[in-house]
Amino acid sequence: MGLNSLRQAAGLCLAGLLCLFSANTVAADAPRPLKLTTTADHSKFKELQREFQSGPDVTKACLSCHTEAAGQIHRTKHWKWEFLNPVSGQTLGKKSVLNNFCISVASNYSACTSCHVGYGWKDASFDFSVEENVDCLVCHDTTGIYKKPPGLAGNPVVKDTELPPGSGKIVKGIDITKVAQKVGKSSRDTCGSCHFFGGGGDGVKHGDLDSSMAAPDKELDVHMDATGLDFTCATCHKTSSHDVAGSRYTPTAMDKEGAHVRGKEDKSNPATCVSCHDNTPHKKDERLNQHATKLACQTCHIPEFARGGVATKMSWDWSKAGERDAEGKQITRKDAKGRIIYESRKGAFELGENVRPEYFWFNGDVNYTLVTDKIDKPDGVTRINWLGGSPTDGKSMIWPVKVFRGSQPYDPENKTLVKPHTAGNDDTGYWKNLVWDKAIETGMKDAGLPFSGKVDFVKTEMFWPITHMVAPKEKALACSECHSKNGRLAGIQGVYIPGRDANPLVDRLGWGIALLSLIGSLGHGLMRFAARRKH
Amino acid sequence: MKITKPLTSIALLALLGASFSASAYDADWKRGRIYYRSVCTSCHVALPVGSINPSAKTMAEWSGYMQADKHAKGKDTVKQYVSKEYRASIKSANKAAEKFADVPDQELLDDIKAFVTKGAKDGEAPASCS
Numbered sequence: 001m002g003l004n005s006l007r008q009a010a011g012l013c014l015a016g017l018l019c020l021f022s023a024n025t026v027a028a029d030a031p032r033p034l035k036l037t038t039t040a041d042h043s044k045f046k047e048l049q050r051e052f053q054s055g056p057d058v059t060k061a062c063l064s065c066h067t068e069a070a071g072q073i074h075r076t077k078h079w080k081w082e083f084l085n086p087v088s089g090q091t092l093g094k095k096s097v098l099n100n101f102c103i104s105v106a107s108n109y110s111a112c113t114s115c116h117v118g119y120g121w122k123d124a125s126f127d128f129s130v131e132e133n134v135d136c137l138v139c140h141d142t143t144g145i146y147k148k149p150p151g152l153a154g155n156p157v158v159k160d161t162e163l164p165p166g167s168g169k170i171v172k173g174i175d176i177t178k179v180a181q182k183v184g185k186s187s188r189d190t191c192g193s194c195h196f197f198g199g200g201g202d203g204v205k206h207g208d209l210d211s212s213m214a215a216p217d218k219e220l221d222v223h224m225d226a227t228g229l230d231f232t233c234a235t236c237h238k239t240s241s242h243d244v245a246g247s248r249y250t251p252t253a254m255d256k257e258g259a260h261v262r263g264k265e266d267k268s269n270p271a272t273c274v275s276c277h278d279n280t281p282h283k284k285d286e287r288l289n290q291h292a293t294k295l296a297c298q299t300c301h302i303p304e305f306a307r308g309g310v311a312t313k314m315s316w317d318w319s320k321a322g323e324r325d326a327e328g329k330q331i332t333r334k335d336a337k338g339r340i341i342y343e344s345r346k347g348a349f350e351l352g353e354n355v356r357p358e359y360f361w362f363n364g365d366v367n368y369t370l371v372t373d374k375i376d377k378p379d380g381v382t383r384i385n386w387l388g389g390s391p392t393d394g395k396s397m398i399w400p401v402k403v404f405r406g407s408q409p410y411d412p413e414n415k416t417l418v419k420p421h422t423a424g425n426d427d428t429g430y431w432k433n434l435v436w437d438k439a440i441e442t443g444m445k446d447a448g449l450p451f452s453g454k455v456d457f458v459k460t461e462m463f464w465p466i467t468h469m470v471a472p473k474e475k476a477l478a479c480s481e482c483h484s485k486n487g488r489l490a491g492i493q494g495v496y497i498p499g500r501d502a503n504p505l506v507d508r509l510g511w512g513i514a515l516l517s518l519i520g521s522l523g524h525g526l527m528r529f530a531a532r533r534k535h
Numbered sequence: 536m537k538i539t540k541p542l543t544s545i546a547l548l549a550l551l552g553a554s555f556s557a558s559a560y561d562a563d564w565k566r567g568r569i570y571y572r573s574v575c576t577s578c579h580v581a582l583p584v585g586s587i588n589p590s591a592k593t594m595a596e597w598s599g600y601m602q603a604d605k606h607a608k609g610k611d612t613v614k615q616y617v618s619k620e621y622r623a624s625i626k627s628a629n630k631a632a633e634k635f636a637d638v639p640d641q642e643l644l645d646d647i648k649a650f651v652t653k654g655a656k657d658g659e660a661p662a663s664c665s
Contacts, residue, residue: 033560144564145659174659189565215568218630226569227630 043181051177055119055155056132058180063131070131072242078117080128081105083249088367092249097368100316100384100406100460101199104371104419107446111150111423115194122153124446137176139190140183145174147193150423164425188214188224191233203310207355207402208468212308220308222470238270246271251465253296253364253389254397255279273297294495296362296397300477301470304354305402308469311339311351316406319457321347322434330434345422345431347407357400357466359489361389366463371449374415381405381459382417391494398492402464409436413452417460419443560642566635567650568662570643573631575616589654590661597651601644617644 035041042048047061063070073079082093094112098104105112106124113121118133120126127133135154137146148156149163149171157163159173196202196211203210218225223235237246246269257268259278268275277297282288291300306312323344325331330344335351342348365388369375375382389396410417421442422430430439436455444451482489483499490500576586592600606613615621618640626633635643654662 035561143659144653147660172659187565215565215572217573225630227573227634 038184042183048177048181052158052180054158055135055137055176058176059119059132059134059136061180062136062183066136069136069242070134073117073134074128074131075241076243077247078244079134081116083247085249085366087250087365090368090370092368096370098371098384098417098419099199100404100408100462101205101313102422103318103408104443104447106419107421107443108423110153113154114148114150114152115197116154119154137179137183138193139186141179141190142182142184142187143179144189146176146179147174151425166425185232186234186239187232195233199313201313203306203312205313205404206464206468207305207312207352208302208466210306210308210310210312212310213468216308218472219475220469222472224468236271236275245269248464249366251364251366253362253399253465254395294398296399298465298467298470299359299398299400301473302357302400302466302468303471303475303477303481304356305400305466305469306353306355307471309353311337311353312355312402313349314352314355314402314404315350316346316404316408317348318406318408319347321345321430322436324434344434355402356488358403359398359492360387360401360463361391361396361492361494362387362399362401362465363389363393363396365389369417371417371419371447373417375410375417375458376415381461382410384417384460384462386461387463387465391492398489398495400466402466404462404464406460406462407457408460409440409455410458411440411452411454412456413454414450416449417458418451418455419447419449421446560645562642562645562649564646564649564653566638566643567646567648568654569631570617570635571647571650574622574625574629575647577629578616588663589651589658590656590663592651592655593657594652594655597648597655601648601651614640614644617647 045065047064052058052061059070077083077093080093081095082091084090085092094105102108102112109124109126110122117135117138118126119135120133135148137156138148146156148154151164156176157171157173158176161171161173163169163171192209192211192214195206195209196213197204198209199205203212212220213224215226216224218228223229223231234244237244239245252269252272255268255272255274256279257266258274260266260268260270260275266275273281274297279292280289281292281297320342321344323331323342331342332340332344333342335341339351340349341351366385367388368385369382387399387401389399408417409420418440420430420436420439421428422439425432427433428435428438428442430436433439437453440455441451441453477488480499481487483497485500487497487500489497496503571589579586589597601613604612604614606616619636622632622636626636650662651658653659
């Protein structure tokens with residue numbers, strides 16, 4: 001028995017060694033496994049062959065080769081969260097503007113900066129000049145495991161950590177070394193890790209960007225179709241020196257520059273439809289090209305947004321926030337589909353899927369009501385941003401838009417919108433305490449702005465042009481969607497749309513011509529018939 | 536008697552080393568995601584068996600399932616539905632099968648394993664079907 005076991009083990013050992021020998025021989029003969037999507041396997045670089053303890057630790061290693069990268073990032077909106085609008089002169093960017101979703105970054109840095117391309121922005125004193133605070137991994141992760149939870153000022157969790165502190169919930173630490181060794185090009189997943197979740201959750205803000213766009217089918221987006229064209233975000237948002245083309249603050253509403261061509265210097269926005277499809281994209285029907293002089297491509301080719309099975313928020317009423325249950329605890333309500341429609345800390349929401357856009361003339365100008373601006377009509381609706389445009393300015397087109405409506409706190413004495421301190425496990429954070437005046441006082445103090453101590457609510461609107469989720473051409477709008485009474489463009493002024501518009505004189509003239517033609521034909525036929533009988 | 540265990544271990548390690556050195560394939564979880572959703576899930580929904588989220592099982596459960604290679608409670612195999620032959624049979628109606636028609640079977644299987652492992656209930660990024 002013992003001898004047999006020994007023989008068996010020896011046999012196995014011999015077989016294993018033979019296998020190893022033969023496999024290595026085969027491996028030596030066969031071409032080595034080759035990555036074709038990159039020129040560098042970062043796991044082979046000595047600089048990355050060690051255990052990393054933090055994000056900045058990784059960045060230092062990245063910068064030892066990519067010496068200019070951090071400096072390039074430092075010049076971008078993704079880093080500064082600040083943008084000077086050359087048209088309006090307004091200072092915009094996430095750092096300055098407010099919205100009617102989670103409202104404002106000021107005093108909420110540790111939560112909001114989980115989507116900053118940096119590490120450690122926890123308050124207004126963040127040093128924007130430090131190179132190792134640039135987060136390379138958030139854009140270049142290929143593992144899909146890199147995450148930056150809210151509350152950590154843009155830092156990832158590298159060791160198992162209780163979040164929020166005292167909650168008893170443990171967030172597992174990620175293997176940041178593995179992430180560093182597997183870096184690659186940006187992808188829908190990396191861009192989407194922030195842009196799909198704008199406004200505090202999946203699909204909340206944009207309506208045309210949510211997690212369903214990570215690997216969409218053709219029905220959802222013809223360009224990003226994972227089994228077809230498989231565009232990444234950067235395919236259109238062409239990036240130069242780490243500066244990503246395309247902007248929510250200065251979008252291109254009408255592109256007269258035509259398609260970009262290799263070898264020709266193109267300074268226009270590469271993220272427009274025209275930059276690939278040219279100004280006359282319809283090869284078989286010239287009438288559609290005529291439409292394309294007034295209608296943005298998106299108007300016909302994105303019939304609905306939020307089509308991927310993820311609902312987008314359509315309204316947010318902060319004035320309803322603050323309810324507690326009988327035990328004084330915060331509550332959450334869900335709709336029949338299990339989606340949250342009320343939270344004590346945030347208020348009431350309306351959600352939408354397969355939403356038909358609203359339509360507006362848009363010339364690319366976007367103006368903002370800033371926190372320093374006086375609200376003239378607090379009883380009406382304050383537009384936090386609004387789109388410039390008219391049918392006669394020669395640079396506007398009709399665009400599909402998600403209009404996000406809400407009600408949010410303002411200062412009725414100073415007549416301004418306010419920046420409340422919402423996120424934060426402290427005495428004034430609204431999400432913890434549900435007390436508005438404390439939260440607003442902290443937020444406005446952080447922003448260096450006055451607050452009277454009085455709080456009321458004002459109705460607000462924001463306008464988000466729709467440009468993703470391009471449907472297959474077979475699913476583009478049919479003529480009757482607009483050429484009809486009460487069609488999609490019922491509210492659009494300044495353009496004559498047959499089927500929608502009626503001019504009594506033109507109508508009478510048309511019907512008159514038709515009637516005369518009928519009488520003429522019948523008369524002619526009658527005379528021919530009578531003449532035949534005579535012969 | 537005592538010498539047999541170390542010898543057996545050496546033998547198994549040698550076999551493992553042989554297989555590893557012969558196929559050092561770096562699995563592509565994103566390709567696995569597309570195949571899982573476009574082929575596995577779309578068929579499950581159509582049959583209708585119903586979709587199975589990667590996060591419905593733990594990593595150990597997925598590992599056991601893939602290793603056992605028993606599809607539909609053992610009526611057929613998982614590998615069968617990842618094979619080139621299967622992909623060829625459905626590629627006229629399934630774009631993922633068409634796109635990955637020439638991918639070696641083992642690579643695609645590894646891609647799917649990588650996706651479900653990463654997306655498992657206790658995985659690094661629990662995932663759904665859609």
